[in-house]
Amino acid sequence: MSEGTSILKSKWVQLALGVICMMSISSPQYVWALFTKPIMGQLGVTLTELQVTFSILIVLQTFFSPFQGYLVDKFGPRLLLSIGTILTGLSWVLSANLTTVSNLYITYGVLGGLGTGIVYIGVVGLMVRWFPNNRGFAVGMVAAGYGIGALLTTFPISNSLAESGLQGTLTFFGYLIGVVGLLAAQGIRVPHADRVQTAGQIEAAASGVAPKTMLKTPVFWLMFLMMSMMSTSGLMVISQMGAFAKDFGITSATVFGMAALPLALTIDRVTNGLTRPFFGWVSDKLGREYTMTIAFGLEAIAMFLWVMTRSDPLMFVLLSGIVFFGWGEIFSLFPSTLTDTFGQKHATTNYGFLYMAQGVGSIIGGPIAAYIHGVADSWIPVFAIMIALDATAAILAFFVLRPMRAKYMQARAA
Incomplete structure (x- = not known):
């Protein structure tokens, strides 16, 4: 056995490679906003027409995840x-x-959605197998890589757009993220039986509930409902934050000499990333449902305080960070809980079905929030719904x- 092959059998090396893969695919979703204005200028389309591209990306990333998970289970994560x-x-x-914008739908939307979805589901499914005793932490780490990976590319892409234009930026960074992700994927390995220490763990790795059986269980659908509720609540915030910051009078405010809204968005990305390994680690020690109750309850309380102090720029910035700290952990807690419950054998495909809850949230979160605000001419009913969803999910987790x-x-x- 070569030294290189031996190193690749380390679960920590696999975790590092998984994080790199996740970081490499995070930019299509998280820096999309930087491309909208130059693409509109190049193609001569409206923002509404253009945003269909982003919807296609998210829908294919989430609703095709069971099929993508099946392919990973069948042909292996490396390929x-x-x-x-x-x-x-x-x-x-x-x-x-x-x-033409229709071709953009196919390239950025369809290819990007399928590509990022395969990697996301594949890496999460791999980590729950490599870390049977620390699933929450491991899944949280790779999910954090996806959540904050775009921080490394946001400013370089912004600068490149100003210096090299849209075509040069998309071409250069397209090759860059593709090559980095591809190189990391070459080191990906599936854990062998000799990595499992106990007879019980060997049995658990070999067994597992098939998707067809899992989909008939009430416990799966309860998890799906809870993840849909939390996803909807969080995506209501993500999609409308700029709009309600404007209505609350925060857009022109400063905190510590910095513009309040960009500062809040920066802090949100960091806390949204940190919460994933943190609460994943807590759930490994304390238990999944207890941790869900704490985290989801934390977001409900932060949401309430947020809207109560909505005209205070400092509180807006601080509480927005806490809100995202109480939300991002759904991407470590739910896959860990699912694999604990239904076993490792079909873990990737099974999580593909649960991950569709994120797609549900992406479809109803933004439009429903905008519709309710339009009818009520106020953000208070929207916040009331978000708080209710968070609090209900916390109660469901415990009871x-x-x-x-x-x-x-x-x-x-x-």
């Missing part, structure tokens, strides 16, 4: 992650010289999911 990273980079390279999951696992063991 599929390689394909996913190539598709992601290619989506930008091909978008660089387009002259319903905890006993239901315990009963299911006892029955499965028997």
Whole structure:
């Protein structure tokens, strides 16, 4: 056995490679806002027409995830992650010289959505297998890589757009993210049985509930409902934050000499990333449902205080960070809880079905928030709904999911 092969069998090396893969695919979603204005100028389209591209990206990333997870389980993560990273980079390279918005839908939207979805599902499914005793932490780390990975590219892409234009930027960074992700994917390995220490863990790794059976269980649909509620609440904030900051009079305010809204958005990205490994680690120690109750309750309380102090720029900035600290952990808690419940064998495909809840949130979160605000001419009803969703999810975690999951696992063991 070569030294290189031996190193690749380290779960920590696999975790690092997974984080790199996730960081390489984060830019299509998180820096999209930088491209909207120059693309509108190049193609001569409206913002409404252009935003269909982003919707396609998110929908294909989430609603195709069960199929993508099945492919990863069938053909292995190394091959599929390689394909996913190539598709992601290619989506930008091909978008660089387009002259019609319909072609942009296919390149940036379809190729980007399929590519990022394969990598996201594949990496999460791999980590729950490499870290059977620390799933929350490991999944949280790779999810954080996706959440804050675009921080490394946001300013360089912004500068490149000013200096090299849209075509040069998309081409250069398309090749860059594709090559970085592809190189990291070459080191990806599936854990072998000799990595599992106990007989119980070997049995758990070999067994697992198939998706067809899982979809018939009430405990899965309760988790799907809870993740949909939390996703909807969080995406209501993400999609409308600029709008309600303007209505609250925050847009022109400064905090510590910096513009309040950009400062809040920067802090939000950091806390949204940090919360994933933090609460994942807490759940490894304290238990999944107890941690859900704490985190979801924290967001509900922060939301309430946020709207109560909405005209105070300093509180707006600080509480927005706490709100995102109480939201981002859904991407570590739910996949860990799902694999704990239904086993490792079909973990990637199974999480693909649960991850569709994020798609539900992306579809209803933004439009519903905008519609309610339009009808009520106020953001207060929107905040009331977000607080209710968070608080209900916290209560369900403690009083319903905890006993239901315990009963299911006892029955499965028997």
